[in-house]
Amino acid sequence: MxxxxxxxxxxxxxxxxxxxxxxxxxxxxxxxxxxxxxxxxxxxxxxxxxxxxxxxxxxxxxxxxxxxxxxxxxxxxxxxxxxxxxxxxxxxxxxxxxxxxxxxxxxxQIETTLNKTLLEEAKLLQAATQDSQVFQEKFQKFEKMNQCCGLVKGYEDWGSNFNHAYGNFKICECAQKDQNTDLCILNSNRYIYKRPCGVVIIDFFKHHxxxxxxxxxxxxxxxxxxxxxxxxxxxxxxxx
Structure with a gap:
């Protein structure tokens, strides 16, 4: 054997x-x-x-x-x-x-569902409730980190909240080093990031x-x- x-x-x-x-x-x-x-x-x-x-x-x-x-x-x-x-x-x-x-x-279908989710989340950027304000503060940090603005339509997603400030930093405002680059556009006498954060999120998912x-x-x-x-x-x- x-x-x-x-x-x-x-x-x-x-x-x-x-x-x-x-x-x-x-x-x-x-x-x-x-x-x-x-x-x-x-x-x-x-x-x-x-x-x-x-x-x-x-x-x-x-x-x-x-x-x-x-x-x-x-x-x-x-x-x-x-x-x-x-x-x-x-x-x-x-x-x-x-x-x-x-x-x-x-x-x-996954991409469609993701886009629908982004549209729903974008509504929170325009809301004025306490829960939405917590989300907005966290999202503002995400914007600064990823050099983007809004979720789907850019700064328009923020609605009337666009002119609010969190700390000493206004929503979507470009860092000084980025102001003269392709990342930013001039809006209401200040430079803001032009790329929607939804693009960043979708690219993140595709990459991973x-x-x-x-x-x-x-x-x-x-x-x-x-x-x-x-x-x-x-x-x-x-x-x-």
């Missing part, structure tokens, strides 16, 4: 140990972001982003469990653990493929979608390697 390849066994262990370590790091950082007030302040995490942090906690936990199953299955030559690892990794790969297909199919696709392809390759390792080792143990 053929024995189990030591090279395959230890390669499987090292692969899954690194996989498990990644899960530990993701889980640890995610829990720190979720419970630490200082982390939330430093990273500017509010309640609207907690869902993303919770998702990271779930992902880190799943990766840790799969890494543990892979490591123990390889070292103990456990067919049960290896098949559980294989099934879990295969399900993740299938979910990635389905998510990619849905993203491609509904891409135009490319990054996410690259990460997804990289993960898919790693997952396929893991599937190959686990099934090869499983078959060797079965023939032993």
């Amino acid at each position: 053929a024995g189990v390849s030591s090279c395959m066994k230890y390669s499987m262990f090292i692969f899954n140990f690194l996989f498990w370590m990644c899960g530990c790091i993701i889980l640890g950082v995610s829990i720190w972001m979720r419970v630490s007030k200082s982390a939330q302040e430093d990273l500017n995490i509010d309640s609207s982003l907690f869902a993303a942090v919770d998702l990271m906690i779930a992902v880190g936990s799943i990766i840790m469990v799969l890494g543990f199953l892979g490591c123990c299955g390889a070292m103990k030559e456990s067919q049960c653990m290896l098949i559980l690892f294989f099934i879990g990794l295969l399900l993740i790969l299938i979910l990635q493929v389905v998510a990619g297909i849905l993203g491609a199919v509904y891409k135009s 979608m490319v990054i996410l696709m690259g990460i997804a392809f990289g993960l898919a390759f790693i997952e396929i390697v893991g599937l190959g390792f686990s099934m090869s080792l499983y078959c060797q143990i079965q023939r032993k």
Whole structure:
């Protein structure tokens, strides 16, 4: 009877140990972001982003469990653990493929929904309620940081609030170093940023979608390697 390849066994262990370590790091950082007030302040995490942090906690936990199953299955030559690892990794790969297909199919609808959301948010810039004022103050910081104005129509989105000031800085007002650049236009005797922030937000999503696709392809390759390792080792143990 053929024995189990030591090279395959230890390669499987090292692969899954690194996989498990990644899960530990993701889980640890995610829990720190979720419970630490200082982390939330430093990273500017509010309640609207907690869902993303919770998702990271779930992902880190799943990766840790799969890494543990892979490591123990390889070292103990456990067919049960290896098949559980294989099934879990295969399900993740299938979910990635389905998510990619849905993203491609509904891409135009996602862009339409994003544009509708921007139009709804733009109404808050013209409102005078207490909640809208909190949003306006935060958005003004976003404008200064990203050198943009308004969300869809530029300064028009602010309506009658356009001439208000937050601190010593008027809404959409260009920094002095930017006043003679293509970023600014002259309006009501002051220079303001001409690019709507909606363009910045959409470009941000498009840029990060490319990054996410690259990460997804990289993960898919790693997952396929893991599937190959686990099934090869499983078959060797079965023939032993």
